[in-house]
Structure formats: C-alpha cells, structure tokens
Amino acid sequence: MDGARPAVPMLDCPRRRESSVLQRILGGVLVLLGLVAAALGVASATVWRDTDTVVATATPTGDGTFVVTDPGVLGLVGGDVTVSASVPEGQKVTLAVGRDVDVAGWVGNDPYSRVTGLSDWENLAVTAGEPADADAETNEAPKSGPDPAGSDMWVAEASDENSVTLRWSDRPGRWTLLAAGVGEGAQAPTLELTWPRSVSTPYLWPGVGVGAALVLIGAALLVVGGRRARARRADEADMADTAEQGSRDETGTDLHGDGPPAAGLGSPFAPVRPGSAGADAAAPVDGAAAPGGLVAGEPLDRPAHDDGTAQDDGTAQDDGTAQDDGSARDAAGTAEVPLASRLLRRSRRRQREDVVADPAAPAVEEGAAPFGGVAAPAPVPAPAVPVPAEPVAADPSPHDPVPGEPTTATGALRMTRRELRAQEEARRVAEQGGMTRMLRAITGSIPAVRPQQGVPVPEEGVTRPDTSTPAGRAAAWRATWGFGDTSRTGQAADPTDSSTSADGENR
C-alpha cells in the first residue's frame, strides 16, 4: 500500500542524497582543481617561466689578479655567452678568450682564481688555480696586475675601465676565458656570465587543457548533482506527505499518535497494494465504481478522459500532471520517481476505492469522502472508510470527512499540514520560475485543479442520495458506480470529477 511509497525513497534516498552531495562536492573540488591546474599552467608560462637568460656570477678567491675559466665553462649553458667583468672604481679590466694552453701559459705561475663550473644556477664555482708548471711554486702576487690585452694569441678580447663586456660564441676546442684586473693594486675582477636560452613552456597547454577538462567535468557534476538535489527536495516534500499518510495508514504507529483503530483498519490494505490490480479485478464492483477503475471502467464510463493507453485514469491524470503538482514536481526530477509515485498513488487510490466501493459501505459515505476531499483539498487517506456504520459521514464537514472517526484528530492535524503545504506550494509556485512555471503553464496544472475542486460540490447536493434507506443506498451505489443514471454516470466519469478525487487522494 502506501507504505511502499515511502519505502522506495527510503531505500533510494539516503544513497541518492549522499551521492548527489558527493557529486556536488566533487564537482566543486574538480572545478577548483581545474582552475588551479589552468592557473598553474598559465603561471608556468608567465610568472614562473624561466628567464630567457642564465646569469651566473663568479667571485674570485684568494690572491692574484686573474680569473680563468676551465675549458667548457664558456659553453656551459649555451653556445653564446656574454661575459662581463667588473673591478673596483678606477681600475682597468681586461677580458680575453684564448686556447687553454695559451691562457695557462700566459698566466704562468701567477696565482689566479679558477672557475670550474656552476655551483648553482646563479653562481659559478671558483677555486684557487694551480700553477701551470706543476713543479713550480706559485709566484707572489704581482704588485701590478699584468695586462693580457693585445696578445697575438687571443681570439677575442676587450678591456676597459671598471667593467667590460665580451660576447663569445662557442666553437670547437678548449677555449678559456682570462679576466684580469690591470694596474697598480689591481684585484681579480668579478665575472658574470650570461647565456641566453630558449625557454619552452611545456606546461602551459597541458595545464590549461587539463584544467579546462576538470572544470568541465566538475561543472557537469555540479549541474547533475544540483538537479538531483532539486528533484530530491521535491521528492522529499512529496514523500514527506505520503510518508505521513503511509505511516498512518499502514503501520498504525501514527506519527501523530492517532488512534490505533484507524491503523488497524488501514493496515490490512497494505499488503494488498502490490496486487492492487488483482484487487481491482477481484472486485469488479469497485472497478466499475472507481473513476480510476481499470477493469470495470470499461465501456460505459470515461470515454472522455481515458487516454487510450488502457491505463486507468489515474495514470492519465498523473501523466497529465495537470492536476497534481506533485507529479509536476516529479516531472522535473528523475523519471523513476514519478513512476513510482504514480504507481503508488494509483494503487493507493485503488485500495481506497476498494474500500469505498465496498458494498457494505454506505453510498453516502463513499460519496462524502471524495467530496469531503474536495471541499478540503486534503489527501484523503480515507481511513474513514472502514466505518460504514457512520452514515453521519454524510457530514460534509470539510475538515473531517469521516466524523467520529478515530482519525479525526489526525484529520485536524492533517488539515493543518495541508494548509501549510498549500501555503508552501503557493509560495513555491510564486517562486518558481523558468521551466517549472512553463511546465505548469503548459500543463495548466495548478490553477486548473483547485478551482475545479469545488466544481463537483453542487453535484453533491443534487446527486447525493439518501443513504438512510436501502433504496437510497442502492441509488447511491448505482450513482457511485455509474449504473442506471446516465447523466450521473457521465458525471462520475467526468474527468474533472475523477481528477478531483484523485487529486484529493493524492494530497
């Protein structure tokens, strides 16, 4: 019965909620990661991009006025190198490039600083040079720095005051740079080697690509998660209601502490639900009577609203979603939900119809219930049905279609809920824009239903037979099930009517 209705979401919901939350979190994280990856990619090509040059400095150590590079140091990073050497203000400095033996010979046994390579990307490794002649002792540092400038041996040289720059393109061979501070009190110059290098940005496009992909995936997850969450919210709202009914109907452990009798009455129906079709078949009467009766519905009634799908009109209504905003909400969500709810709703209605159609039940009662439902647009779980002994049921009280029922209290509560829900719905409708509103506009659901709920009311007066007499009851029965009175039948078959009741039920 209805109990199954909540059962589905109960099973489904936690997981779905969890997964949709997860999805959204994951989506967010992925979007963030994507942005970060793209940013890293861009940064790798901009702020973190290696400089176009490598600049390394050599600070001379020890005595001597010379700095000599090892062969290969000039071409360490790139073929083209720009060498600058600087000495304190007022001194002269000379740079020269020559064959290693020539430079070594030129330096001779004077002390010098030797550049052996890079110690890191910004500094050159410098050690004290060994004398060219292994047996010789290193000379005393000359008082005046000799000037290598002008030697026939150099292939490139430059000299100037304070600082000088020399460009050198590496070529095969052991070329060596000699830098010398020149003159009285000279000291070895500080060297700065600058190599241009081609800097690639290998992480730019991969970074941006991966980032974009992550953002897209994340965004997709967000959208899906968001939609699911919306659908779930709608479901939950729907479900909360149904669950409420269901729990009351089925379990009897009324959430609101409603009277057990109703529960007792209701519970028997629960098992019926799955086989509701069978129930329908088994109770032809009820099938005939119920506006939604599939089997009995047959030829006579409902040509008008039968959607031709051979489904009962309940389906038609639900499919239409016109009258049931719950279904409208379903429509916005995933497919399963509406299907489940549709089935549930249908079966619930059928069961109720069974009850209502129970021959034992006073026609009045049966008639009253729907109308009561109409008057008070409340779902009528119709637990009242089982109390046929209460003809008083004719009481049109909108609040309690089945007076005297133990569920009265529940009814009152229900009413409050209904009101709240109606309010909520109104608010939601007011809030809702876009698709839902458009859907509604297309299907004409909301406004179409409620006003019409009142429509049958006049009928009530007209058609309500006096159930106090057997004849009256029979008339009522006939009227209810569409026998006899054609006009009555037609009315009963009226989609509006049925939809009204269905609407009421579903509420």
Added chain:
Amino acid sequence: MNRRTTRGLAVASAVVVSTTLLAGCADELPQPVPGEAFSGPVLTEEQDTQVFTAVADTVKKADKALKGKDLKPRVTGPAYEVRTSQLSVAKERDNAEFVTDIPSESQQMVIPTTEGWPRTSYSITTSTEDLETPRLVAFEQETARSDYKMWAWTQLIPGVAMPAFADAGIGSEAVAADDDTLAASPTDALAQYADLVTLGAKKSSFAKGFDLPDGDLVAAVAADAAAWKEVPGFEESGTKYTQKYKARKDEVRSVRTADGGALVMGVLDGQTTVEAEDEAKVPALSETQKALLGDAGESNVLKTEYTDMVALYVPAKGSDEKIRPLGYSHVATAASN
C-alpha cells in the same frame, strides 16, 4: 558517476598537479664539457696575418723615422740587429736605399704547432715593388706574454725551389736545433754552410753536401772578395784579404717541411779584413762601409762585420736531396779600422 570514478579522478588530478609543480624544479646543472684538446697551429691564419701586419706597420714606422728603437716592440734578434744597423746607416747617409724592403703582404704562412715557448712562425712575402724576390720572414714569440716579433728575414734566392710546407690550417712542427732526423742537424747544417761561405765551394769539404744555387751567399761573399781584388793596386801592394764566417749556435730556428725535411734559419757572423801595408790606406769599398766607419779616418786596415741571416732547406735523413740554401741577407753591420 560513482565513488570509484570519483576517487580515481581525484587521484589523477592530484598527480597531474603535483607532477606539474615538481617538474618545474628539476633542472639539472650542466657540467662543463672541455672540447677536444688543440693540436693544430698556435695561430690562425687571421692571427698570423695580424701579426705580420703589426710587424710591418712597426717596421714601416721605424723606417720612416729612421729610428732603430722604434722597432723594439715587433722586431727582435738578428733582425733587430741588422735593421737597426741599416737604419743608422740610412740616417748617416740620409738615404734609405740600402734598408731592406719587406713587403707587408704574405703569400704563404707556416704556422707552428708548438705548445710551449718560444714559438716561431714563418711567412713568405710577396715580391717587392722593385720586383725583388720575396722575403722569407721568421716571427718569434719568445714567451707567452710577449708578442710575435720579426726575428729574421732573408731574401729568397732567385729561381730557388721552395720546399712544400704543411697548410697553415694544419700547422707545422718545430724542429729542434739538434734534430737527428735530418741529413744534418740544423746547427750542423748552418756550421757547414758557414764553412762553405768562408772557404768557397771549391775549398770547403762540405761542398758536396750542398746544392748551391747560382746567387746564394757563397757567391755573394766570393763576389765581395773579388771586388776587393779588382781594386787597382790591391795585388801589387801586397794587401791581404781574409774572410771568416761563423754560424751562431744559439740562433737557429727550424720548422718541418712537408717532405720531412726542415727549413732552417740562422745567423752567420762574418768578418772581412783588408790589411794593406802600414803606410797604405784602405778606403771603404761600399757606401755602407763608409757610413759605418763614419768619422773614423782611413787606415791600412779595414775590418767589416757582417750579420748574415740565412735560410737553408735541410732534407730528411736518407733523402736524395742535398742541403739547399733558400735565401740570405748579407748586410754589413759594423766597420772599423
């Protein structure tokens, strides 16, 4: 999307990001790679041309000023000696006609491969403006910190066959003064040549080892002697003429030729003495001698000193060829009574 996919994605993105970050920092420091050791010529042709030009410029400047000291930066050894003498003679005479013209263009360079010092390179100049034969010039870099300087020059003997040298881009090996792979060591070759010059081709025992061209130093020295003997009254007055040439042992420069022989350049110190009777007066025979004598008056003795730079081709040991004079410079550098 299920949880597994989710986790996989998260891991994948974490890997991507961290890899990106780490990769940026992992750039290895390059190590210096010394190229192949040099084995070729110590100078490029370009450098050698610059050397030659620098020398020529210096010489030209000194020639103009007639100042021997101006040669110092780029001229050394016997070349400096001779040139300074020439310049002073020119100054004395106020005429530079006897100053050897050294063309400033080179037609062939012989560049050594010597790692140490001194290093000597050689160059054959173009012909002079007066269509004199080309000069063979030797440049020497005495120490690593010194420049290449003109060490010697010789005027090539007309019609002489020059040996082939290795290409300037390959470089030529220097040959030691006592090298024993040659028909005679450079020092010996020079000594033999000096003997030959002193005694003449007919008297010298080394004559058979030499292939003497017509116009070499031996002939020039002989011509000098002959010139004196032709002076009127030389024979009658009983005047004696003696000449002695000696190779300087430490002034030898040699370089390998393509056929395994060597080009040897050296210096011969020559001295001629004309001694007449006590009462007689020996006049200076040449303008150079006159200039060298200067204010010193005539006497019965005239001593003239020559500093002769010579170039020989010495074939490899076992070769069919003989030692062959290539060029010389025969210049009187001093004269006294």
